[in-house]
Amino acid sequence: MTETTEMPAIRTFRSDAGAPLDPELRSIIARFVVLAVLCAGVALLNENFLSVANFTNVLRQASLLFLIAAGATLVIIAGAIDLSVGAILTLSACVAAGVIHATGSSGLGIATALAIGISAGLANGILVAGLRLPPFLVTYGMLWILSGGALYYMGGIPITGFPREFRFLGSGFLLGIPVPILIMIATALAGSVVLHMTTVGQQMVMMGANRAAATLAGIPVRRNLICVYVASGACAGLAAVVALGRVNSADPGMGDPLLLPSIAAILVGGTSLFGGTGTLLGTALGALLLTIVLNAMNLLTIGSAWQPFATGIVLVGAMLADAFLNRRRS
Amino acid sequence: MIADVARISRLRGNRSLNLLPSKALGASVVLIILVPLFGVFAGGFLSPHNLVNIALQSSILLLIALPMTLVILTEGLDLSSGALLSLCGVVLALLLVAGYSIPAATLAAMAVGLLFGILNGFCVANLGMPPFVVTLGTLGMAQGLALALADGNAVSGLGPEIEAFSAFRFFGLPVLVLIAIAAYGIFHLVLYRTTFGRYVIAVGGNAEALRLSGVSVRLVHGAVYAISGATAGFAALCMIARTNAGHPTIALGMEFDAIAAVVLGGTSFERGNGWLFGTVLGVLAIGVLRNGLNLIGVDTSLQLVAIGALVIAVLLVERLASERSA
Numbered sequence: 001m002t003e004t005t006e007m008p009a010i011r012t013f014r015s016d017a018g019a020p021l022d023p024e025l026r027s028i029i030a031r032f033v034v035l036a037v038l039c040a041g042v043a044l045l046n047e048n049f050l051s052v053a054n055f056t057n058v059l060r061q062a063s064l065l066f067l068i069a070a071g072a073t074l075v076i077i078a079g080a081i082d083l084s085v086g087a088i089l090t091l092s093a094c095v096a097a098g099v100i101h102a103t104g105s106s107g108l109g110i111a112t113a114l115a116i117g118i119s120a121g122l123a124n125g126i127l128v129a130g131l132r133l134p135p136f137l138v139t140y141g142m143l144w145i146l147s148g149g150a151l152y153y154m155g156g157i158p159i160t161g162f163p164r165e166f167r168f169l170g171s172g173f174l175l176g177i178p179v180p181i182l183i184m185i186a187t188a189l190a191g192s193v194v195l196h197m198t199t200v201g202q203q204m205v206m207m208g209a210n211r212a213a214a215t216l217a218g219i220p221v222r223r224n225l226i227c228v229y230v231a232s233g234a235c236a237g238l239a240a241v242v243a244l245g246r247v248n249s250a251d252p253g254m255g256d257p258l259l260l261p262s263i264a265a266i267l268v269g270g271t272s273l274f275g276g277t278g279t280l281l282g283t284a285l286g287a288l289l290l291t292i293v294l295n296a297m298n299l300l301t302i303g304s305a306w307q308p309f310a311t312g313i314v315l316v317g318a319m320l321a322d323a324f325l326n327r328r329r330s
Numbered sequence: 331m332i333a334d335v336a337r338i339s340r341l342r343g344n345r346s347l348n349l350l351p352s353k354a355l356g357a358s359v360v361l362i363i364l365v366p367l368f369g370v371f372a373g374g375f376l377s378p379h380n381l382v383n384i385a386l387q388s389s390i391l392l393l394i395a396l397p398m399t400l401v402i403l404t405e406g407l408d409l410s411s412g413a414l415l416s417l418c419g420v421v422l423a424l425l426l427v428a429g430y431s432i433p434a435a436t437l438a439a440m441a442v443g444l445l446f447g448i449l450n451g452f453c454v455a456n457l458g459m460p461p462f463v464v465t466l467g468t469l470g471m472a473q474g475l476a477l478a479l480a481d482g483n484a485v486s487g488l489g490p491e492i493e494a495f496s497a498f499r500f501f502g503l504p505v506l507v508l509i510a511i512a513a514y515g516i517f518h519l520v521l522y523r524t525t526f527g528r529y530v531i532a533v534g535g536n537a538e539a540l541r542l543s544g545v546s547v548r549l550v551h552g553a554v555y556a557i558s559g560a561t562a563g564f565a566a567l568c569m570i571a572r573t574n575a576g577h578p579t580i581a582l583g584m585e586f587d588a589i590a591a592v593v594l595g596g597t598s599f600e601r602g603n604g605w606l607f608g609t610v611l612g613v614l615a616i617g618v619l620r621n622g623l624n625l626i627g628v629d630t631s632l633q634l635v636a637i638g639a640l641v642i643a644v645l646l647v648e649r650l651a652s653e654r655s656a
Contacts, residue, residue, distance in 0.1 A: 150631075152631035
């Protein structure tokens with residue numbers, strides 16, 4: 001699951017003379033191999049796995065997971081954590097659903113979801129970066145504030161049925177490809193460009209690898225932290241739009257089961273929890289891997305109660321594998 | 331400077347400085363404002379029946395919050411304890427239904443909790459993994475196991491023994507309250523009167539000095555999570571006694587109340603500053619808040635919002651205060 005290369009703390013700035021393969025590339029290749037082996041294994045156990053219908057379904061599910069994990073990946077690369085992504089999705093989806101039902105406007109609904117995501121991310125960013133509160137506690141408190149808010153807003157009754165054009169983003173097709181998959185590819189590309197090809201992206205990697213050095217080097221650490229939290233909130237808002245379109249229903253529990261898999265996908269994707277290393281492509285592969293595991297459990301008719309168990313095992317297993325194979329921290 | 335004096339006095343077991351109410355400012359303010367307020371506006375809040383109710387609710391929360399205080403003293407977090415409590419409750423209930431005695435079933439539940447706690451402790455202390463992610467993973471594992479073992483339903487029909495146990499009173503105090511008081515006593519002695527307790531405080535305060543003085547920091551650090559898991563297993567007995575069933579999702583989210591109680595009680599996530607009795611005040615504050623808001627008809631959802639906002643507010647005040655004193 002994980003490569004055995006030793007990674008220097010800030011490998012982005014290293015010229016890769018001498019190294020036969022960029023460690024990041026190796027890590028991605030290793031994940032592709034694991035993915036291929038997993039697919040082959042599941043396909044042997046169940047012939048339905050490789051059917052177009054099932055595989056499209058897997059990709060759609062993975063795209064939702066990726067969207068919610070993408071922004072959180074940036075947060076972790078920059079050396080912090082966002083535990084509130086699932087709750088941001090819930091509140092964005094619920095309020096957007098309410099707005100669509102009240103006004104009938106799909107555009108307004110999308111704008112609401114994004115606005116709530118961005119404001120929640122901004123609140124996280126200001127509390128963590130501006131006021132220097134511990135990130136895990138702030139975003140954990142925010143998790144309960146947001147999901148409590150969503151519960152209150154819905155009053156126990158789900159909102160179902162949305163206009164066709166709104167559902168397009170979650171369940172439509174463009175050129176024969178499901179729209180969520182296109183959104184996933186676009187988000188991954190945009191995020192990767194920012195992370196690898198812009199100054200801000202390099203600064204994020206640097207401050208994740210060594211916050212003190214980054215501060216001394218004059219990197220605007222606080223501004224960048226606020227930016228990654230806003231990006232994470234915006235991704236969760238976008239994921240809310242996709243989720244609403246897909247399931248055609250908003251309920252205050254919809255984001256709860258997504259937090260654990262999103263963190264697991266990030267970890268499986270090779271992003272270090274200590275910041276400074278990680279890629280969005282890795283997170284996409286991690287999301288795909290996790291979704292295939294859960295899909296295989298469905299196909300093999302293993303009860304859905306075991307899904308959080310399996311996700312937890314994957315998360316802890318990925319960490320153990322990482323620790324034993326890398327031993328980067330003593 | 332003051333922090334140093336407080337630390338030294340705590341390490342010497344001198345509690346005079348620790349009894350400063352300002353240390354549990356959040357909990358004190360909440361209690362001082364809310365108790366009279368609910369007494370006036372929430373009908374029946376001060377009735378004996380309701381006060382017993384608060385005490386019963388708080389006693390289970392205290393059993394989760396006491397080990398959480400130790401975990402937070404080591405600058406960690408245990409998100410799995412609510413799910414573990416649920417899982418151990420299901421295990422306990424299944425064993426009782428199968429005809430095992432209460433002590434045997436409780437020991438088995440504690441063993442399950444201990445196993446998860448050891449896994450948490452190993453990942454955090456030996457592998458240096460961030461505690462909130464490790465315990466998020468074990469949260470998922472415990473929750474899934476609980477649901478699978480209970481087949482999604484509550485395990486009931488536990489027999490007359492558990493009813494007799496929960497009805498037991500001593501000088502008018504329900505057995506759960508007695509257990510909570512005893513648990514506080516034990517944790518207090520362990521934290522303030524044993525070498526292990528001093529090491530726990532030092533892990534969060536200055537792990538490097540501890541390591542240099544030849545203490546196995548990893549063992550102490552990991553043991554804190556193991557204690558948290560085992561205590562969650564024991565708390566399952568109290569939960570079963572109160573609800574008379576093992577429900578696989580009953581305590582999901584209870585870790586948040588426990589963390590809030592510890593934070594309100596003045597234990598800080600930085601530098602291992604803490605006060606165990608503050609956690610008792612914090613638990614009471616959460617108990618009063620939830621009970622009073624229930625009585626005046628405020629929805630559970632808004633209680634979550636209120637507690638979350640309270641936690642962030644306390645962190646904010648602490649941050650501003652520490653910046654002023656710096």
